[in-house]
Amino acid sequence: MKKKTAVVALGGNAITDKDREDNIPNQFINTEISLEGIIKLIDDGYNLALTHGNGPQVGNAVLRVELARGKAPELPIFICVADLQGGMGYMIEQVLRNKLNKLGISRDVAVVVTQVMVDENDEDFADPTKFIGQFYEPEQAESLKKEFGWKMKPFPGDQRLRRVVASPKPLCLIEKNVIKRLVEAGVVVIAAGGGGIPVIKHQGVLKGIDAVIDKDRAASVMARDIEAELLVILTSVEKVALNYSKPTQRDLDKMTLAEAERYLSEGHFPPGSMGPKIEAAVDFLKAGGSKVIISSIEKAYEAVNGRAGTTIVA
Ligand code: ADP
Ligand code: MG
Numbered sequence: 001m002k003k004k005t006a007v008v009a010l011g012g013n014a015i016t017d018k019d020r021e022d023n024i025p026n027q028f029i030n031t032e033i034s035l036e037g038i039i040k041l042i043d044d045g046y047n048l049a050l051t052h053g054n055g056p057q058v059g060n061a062v063l064r065v066e067l068a069r070g071k072a073p074e075l076p077i078f079i080c081v082a083d084l085q086g087g088m089g090y091m092i093e094q095v096l097r098n099k100l101n102k103l104g105i106s107r108d109v110a111v112v113v114t115q116v117m118v119d120e121n122d123e124d125f126a127d128p129t130k131f132i133g134q135f136y137e138p139e140q141a142e143s144l145k146k147e148f149g150w151k152m153k154p155f156p157g158d159q160r161l162r163r164v165v166a167s168p169k170p171l172c173l174i175e176k177n178v179i180k181r182l183v184e185a186g187v188v189v190i191a192a193g194g195g196g197i198p199v200i201k202h203q204g205v206l207k208g209i210d211a212v213i214d215k216d217r218a219a220s221v222m223a224r225d226i227e228a229e230l231l232v233i234l235t236s237v238e239k240v241a242l243n244y245s246k247p248t249q250r251d252l253d254k255m256t257l258a259e260a261e262r263y264l265s266e267g268h269f270p271p272g273s274m275g276p277k278i279e280a281a282v283d284f285l286k287a288g289g290s291k292v293i294i295s296s297i298e299k300a301y302e303a304v305n306g307r308a309g310t311t312i313v314a
Helices: 024-034 036-043 055-067 077-103 138-148 176-184 215-225 257-265 274-286 300-304
Strands: 005-010 047-052 109-112 115-117 130-136 151-154 161-165 188-191 197-202 205-208 230-235 254-256 291-296 310-313
Touching (some): 005 215, 024 077, 036 047, 036 300, 047 077, 047 176, 055 130, 077 109, 077 188, 077 205, 138 151, 138 161, 176 188, 176 215, 215 274, 230 274, 230 300, 257 274, 274 291, 291 300
Parallel strands (some): 005 047, 005 230, 047 188, 115 197
Antiparallel strands (some): 130 161, 151 161
16 A cells, blocks of 8 residues: 655744744754654654744844855845755754664655745735845845845834845745655655745746745645645644634634635634645645644644644545
């Protein structure tokens, strides 16, 4: 029998825990704790592709570039994303290899630096909304706009401005065939980290573009592209809720695709947090996926086995 294939998306809290100081040794500790459930899935024989967010890390990378201006060469955001796929991918791979080795589980692990195609005419490029990097006084902001062609917007509740970049819709993974083949061969693949390196294609030529892709949307596209049965989105809540954080909050064990779309349109899932996860679920199920599970990192294994989390089916 063909082994079950799942794409697992790790949320921001998998690597950076807000209760611990953010440094590399602590990121290793957090990653090790976060991967407990994943190890059990590997032990159960799942074929897995993992992906991860990079929010705090890419913010710091951009900050370093800005602080080093004039001393070290400028790095575009797509290079920061590519660098972090390597750095964060290395961390996850090493933690997985050490754990698998300790348990005597023989599975290979590899990181695939992943480019994700976007449309340069995506409507988000016209009016980008994703804030990135430092805060600037209006005069500084003006000169950066001229020098680098950046778009800058006032940050809500602040007099100063910040750079904004687009968050275009991911269309497909450039390395999808490689990822699919590796996953089918039983390799645990870490791919499309940070939502992937955004690229556009002009007359057959790929080119990086400064933008950030939502990691949940990218996970959904990866799950579709490698024909996974299951998409697992791990975050900081155990279940998806209606009326979230209100006295009338109701946690959901299950919902159908139709219900997910209805609750989304009713405003239960805000943009920038639960919204993209539900959209990712809807897109994957519409593209032929069988099941989506949303749960916490701690409950990953229980959720995949139907004992926790929110399950979404067509
Ligand atoms: P991640 O880094 O995992 O993508 P996000 O912060 O982007 O995490 O999204 C997860 C958060 O969404 C949860 O921690 C929770 O606070 C919030 N959230 C918003 N609406 C809901 C909802 N309806 N049900 C559950 N969580 C919700
Ligand atoms: Mg998020």
